[in-house]
Amino acid sequence: xxxxxxxxxxxxxxxxxxxxxxxxxxxxxxxxxxxxxxxxxxxxxxxxxxxxxxxxxxxxxxxxxxxxxxxxxxxxxxxxxxxxxxxxxxxxxxxxxxxxxxxxxxxxxxxxxxxxxxxxxxxxxxxxxxxxxxxxxxxxxxxxxxxxxxxxxxxxxxxxxxxxxxxxxxxxxxxxxxxxxxxxxxxxxxxxxxxxxxxxxxxxxxxxxxxxxxxxxxxxxxxxxxxxxxxxxxxxxxxxxxxxxxxxxxxxxxxxxxxxxxxxx
Numbered sequence: 001x002x003x004x005x006x007x008x009x010x011x012x013x014x015x016x017x018x019x020x021x022x023x024x025x026x027x028x029x030x031x032x033x034x035x036x037x038x039x040x041x042x043x044x045x046x047x048x049x050x051x052x053x054x055x056x057x058x059x060x061x062x063x064x065x066x067x068x069x070x071x072x073x074x075x076x077x078x079x080x081x082x083x084x085x086x087x088x089x090x091x092x093x094x095x096x097x098x099x100x101x102x103x104x105x106x107x108x109x110x111x112x113x114x115x116x117x118x119x120x121x122x123x124x125x126x127x128x129x130x131x132x133x134x135x136x137x138x139x140x141x142x143x144x145x146x147x148x149x150x151x152x153x154x155x156x157x158x159x160x161x162x163x164x165x166x167x168x169x170x171x172x173x174x175x176x177x178x179x180x181x182x183x184x185x186x187x188x189x190x191x192x193x194x195x196x197x198x199x200x201x202x203x204x205x206x207x208x209x210x211x212x213x214x215x216x217x218x219x220x221x222x223x224x225x226x227x228x229x230x231x232x233x234x235x236x237x238x239x240x241x242x243x244x245x246x247x248x249x250x251x252x253x254x255x256x257x258x259x260x261x262x263x264x265x
Contacts, residue, residue: 005046005072010039012058012068026057048074066242073180076103076244081133084245085110097232097261098250101239105182106170107133109245114261118230118250120146120223135186140166141196148195150221155229158219160199165216167196167203217253222260230257 013023020032020039029035035054037043051072055065069076076084084101088110092099098115102108108129111119116126139145140163151159190196214236222228231253239245252258 003071004041005068006039006041006043008068008071009054009058012060012064013039016058018058023054023057027053045072063241063243066244070104070244073104075105075182081109084239084242085130087241088239088247092247095249097252097258100248102136102246102248103133104244104246105186106136108136108139109133115250117261118220118223137166137170137186137190141190141193143193143195146221150226151219155219158217160195162216162218163195164199164203164206167199168206171200171203171206218250224260228256230260232257 013020020035024030024032024035027035034043038046038054048069051068051074052065055068060068081103088101089112092101092110092112095112096114098118099112100108100115101110111121111126111129116122121129140147142148147159190200216234218232218234220230220232222230232250233253234248234250236246236248239247252261
């Protein structure tokens, strides 16, 4: 399968044995020149509305269209964010430990009850988070973030290793989004953060290992006792229906952490 927006569009069209002219007529165009330029990558990023129309003309399935939107780096709309929350909220609650849903630019979209508890978030905090969809990138590098305030010694090394892995994934992804406005705005803001600048410089000389960005260990300060730690093994998987979103699952790495979530609240 092609790795470019135009290439994938062409793949989908050919798989369905649809001629360019058929698509052009369905869109109200008199010839195929515009579609040809899109498939060839001459038109770097067509408007989202046009991609929706072409997807409809090709009768793409939801997963196919969403894969197309991911490759084209089209941010999910507010309506899509809300729909994704509704479709996945019950599922996330079946996981007894923290689970967090992100979109491809690492905005926090949905947290289950265990994640809210781990992060000491109440209903008001949850509502605000869903309104603004905060960036995980900004959150984890914030000096006021609880992890950056209370972790000590080797814990800090583990935490910084997690941040390094996070940025390694971000670096690999950013090759295709470097011209997007949201990316440029985020990077300009993050370059004011000392820790981000330090790790970002190190990441530039590192090799990208997809496996290490999908699995790992995390240590969290307990919301009930700042001297205690919650330890997890984590894994990340994309949503099957919409790969623009990823689920991060936390699994307790010791009995103390497991007990924290199984005891009565």
